[in-house]
Amino acid sequence: MLTCKEQVARSSDYLDGQLSVRERLMMRHHLLFCPNCRRFIRQMRLLQATVRLMPEKPVEGVDALAERLATQLRKDRP
Numbered sequence: 001m002l003t004c005k006e007q008v009a010r011s012s013d014y015l016d017g018q019l020s021v022r023e024r025l026m027m028r029h030h031l032l033f034c035p036n037c038r039r040f041i042r043q044m045r046l047l048q049a050t051v052r053l054m055p056e057k058p059v060e061g062v063d064a065l066a067e068r069l070a071t072q073l074r075k076d077r078p
């Protein structure tokens with residue numbers, strides 16, 4: 001059986017589907033008996049989902065906002 005350390009080291013590959021069938025089975029087996037790693041994997045999965053939901057270019061939004069503010073300021077000028 002895998003140790004928790006080995007489990008954690010492979011977890012991102014596991015979530016990305018990068019592992020061989022044998023490795024996946026070994027990890028599933030470990031997760032079956034180890035609540036700590038189950039929790040860890042769940043948190044990793046949640047984190048990945050959150051990262052995927054975030055916009056790819058958050059800087060663009062900031063630029064647009066700055067531009068809008070600048071336009072507004074120009075309009076307000078007498």
Ligand SMILES: [Zn+2]
Binds near residue numbers: 034037
């Ligand atoms: Zn474990």
